[in-house]
Amino acid sequence: MVEPSAMNGLHKRSQLMVDKLFTVPIGxxxxxxxxxxxxxxxxxxxxxxxxxxxx
Structure with a gap:
């Protein structure tokens, strides 16, 4: 779990999902x-x- 902070810019508590790796086109x-x-x-x-x- 990642709590929102001024540094990370999140607005609500979030989860990091290490099993969901994928590439995204730079554009x-x-x-x-x-x-x-x-x-x-x-x-x-x-x-x-x-x-x-x-x-």
Missing amino acids: DIGSSIGCLETNVMEELKLAHRDWLGLH
Whole structure:
């Protein structure tokens, strides 16, 4: 779970889904709304590594 903050730009509590990886054409990407905090990025990195089996 990611709580909304001024840094990440979220307006409501959200979930990161590491099992839903997909590519998006660069033209479909809009402007950035924010940036995940360092501790959330570390948790996301560990979750991706575990889900992909890259121990």
